[in-house]
Amino acid sequence: MNIVVVNGSPRTIGRTRFLAKQIAEANNFSYLDLAIEEVPLYNGEAEQKDLEVVKSIKELLVKADGLILCTPEYNNAMSGALKNLVELLGSEPFKKKPTSLLAVAGGGKGGINALNNMRTVIRGVYGNALPKQLVLDPVDFENDTIVKPDAFAKVVEVIDELKEYVQKEILYKEYIETKSVSK
Numbered sequence: 001m002n003i004v005v006v007n008g009s010p011r012t013i014g015r016t017r018f019l020a021k022q023i024a025e026a027n028n029f030s031y032l033d034l035a036i037e038e039v040p041l042y043n044g045e046a047e048q049k050d051l052e053v054v055k056s057i058k059e060l061l062v063k064a065d066g067l068i069l070c071t072p073e074y075n076n077a078m079s080g081a082l083k084n085l086v087e088l089l090g091s092e093p094f095k096k097k098p099t100s101l102l103a104v105a106g107g108g109k110g111g112i113n114a115l116n117n118m119r120t121v122i123r124g125v126y127g128n129a130l131p132k133q134l135v136l137d138p139v140d141f142e143n144d145t146i147v148k149p150d151a152f153a154k155v156v157e158v159i160d161e162l163k164e165y166v167q168k169e170i171l172y173k174e175y176i177e178t179k180s181v182s183k
């Protein structure tokens with residue numbers, strides 16, 4: 001099962017980044033870090049698709065069976081960095097792909113705006129944004145870097161739902177292949 005976790009925060013010291021890294025390390029998932037990758041600002045020019053960074057990120061996400069998108073809530077929405085990535089890549093990496101949504105907020109009852117915004121955006125690229133979702137606040141982190149065990153247990157519930165949907169997709173694809181071979 002090939003699952004990719006995406007850090008959608010542009011900040012190297014962002015809590016979203018620490019969450020995404022912790023998920024990837026705890027589960028041995030692949031990891032894409034928008035605080036590190038030099039992703040260009042989408043400008044609609046065809047040459048952008050040929051940039052090495054864009055090609056390699058696209059390949060990583062297209063090959064994934066499932067995605068975990070982690071966004072900070074910035075100004076009542078998902079991050080511009082993650083939204084920009086969606087614009088750059090188009091629908092291919094997302095289409096019909098089981099996708100879990102997580103948000104990290106500032107603690108003033110924020111986060112749900114980012115989740116709802118991201119859900120709408122993923123719908124726009126035909127992704128399969130799953131029902132379980134979660135907001136993490138600063139209080140859910142130890143030293144602003146490590147997700148506390150009780151909060152991480154809730155993250156695990158989100159990951160378990162993703163694994164269930166990914167497994168169903170894999171079994172369905174195998175079934176379709178067997179059917180087409182036996183024709």
Ligand SMILES: Cc1cc2nc3c(=O)[nH]c(=O)nc-3n(C[C@H](O)[C@H](O)[C@H](O)COP(=O)(O)O)c2cc1C
Pocket residue numbers: 009010011013014015016017071072073074075076077104105106107108109110111
């Ligand atoms: C530009 C900016 C805008 C923000 N807007 C919000 C907001 O609208 N709602 C909220 O709950 N937190 C907001 N925050 C706080 C972040 O959600 C908080 O820092 C959280 O840890 C996720 O961001 P990070 O991964 O960059 O740390 C904002 C932070 C920044 C830097």
